[in-house]
Amino acid sequence: MYNMDLFAELAPAPISIIDYDGIVEYYGMMLSYQQADDFFDKLLTQIQWKHDQANIQGQYIITSRKVAWYGDQPFHYTYSNITKVALPWTPELLELKQLVEQQTGYQFNACLLNLYHSGEEGMTWHSDAEKDLIKNGAIASVSLGAERKFSFKHRHDQQTLSVLLQHGSLLVMRGETQSHWLHCLPPTKKISTPRINLTFRMINQRNINQPSIY
Template sequence: MEPQLPLFSDPASQHISLKDGELVYCPQFFTLQEADHYMQQLLTTIHWRQEGMKMYGKHVLFPRLMAWYGDAGSSYAFSGKTYTPEAWTPELLEIKDSIIPEAGANFNSVLLNRYRHGKDSMGWHADDEPELGVNPVIASVNLGATRRFMLRHVKEGHRFELELQHGSLLIMKGTLQHYWQHQVPKTTQVSGERINLTFRVIQYTR
């Protein structure tokens, strides 16, 4: 069985030291009322799309809905496509301003992923695109259904996982993206929706 990091009952920041990386987990960063409000607002105000990529000559849809928002010019390229940001919504700005003091980074963009049910997922990857800089700080806000977040060390095979709950904040920083990959796997144990927001700093524009 893979090792699992425990859920924390303390709403304060929990610093998790990993080999070649660092995590900060705030399980109750937003109150239940705040998290419920943001969840409902984002479901209805965000322009959700199902994107995809070419694989073996075919167009394959990602198993989730996505959206990219941020400052003008903060375009982001991944999976063979460049995404131009939509303008910040009031709710996204509120969330961003709330997490900046904890994360210590002046975020200028956010990638939103909407997992409609347990069959929606995100495969193994690292957020190591050139636009993010050498050692990016990435802040992940989680709303809705609790989903398992898994990490694996790309060289040594170490694995860790967290159950990211409604209203939580996870910060990835240091050299983590160089040595670790992460994923949100499919599950038969979750039927509810989840929205994940990963706030980033784009270092240059395209």
């Protein structure tokens, strides 16, 4: 368990990336390099990674990128026409969740993790506006491993913005961001090392129709 006071010293005041039609703030490194390395190594080996799946216009696709879905309860989360059921938190995920909640002031009940094996794996333009999520709820993104460019594009005026996500950094999207902005992780052949991204989310608990099994 890491010292919370040390975390508070590491995490600076956030920098505003987007301040209209939503809010995006970049906190920079919330972990020391050693802490970030430790979390990366543990998550890489202990998380129940699986190749992501998608069903797009009847075509079933399996990605090279791997994902995992964890939460307070066995929340269902559906995107790309595939439904995932949340696994119980691991100690490392709970610790990161607590750190993120302390820094942001928001409470999260689930986390989607992505493992990109190299820069050639990325994500196309999309928004996180699935019906399972609380509308306009905050999404906190923690980056571990390779530094990658993360881009935003406004749905209407097409303005684009990008930020380089550092190893051990925190970025928060909130308000109407998902309604007005798309985001992506552009692929690149310049990066050969892996990256783990954790997005802590707010699942609408009304979507749970069974008692907790945890």
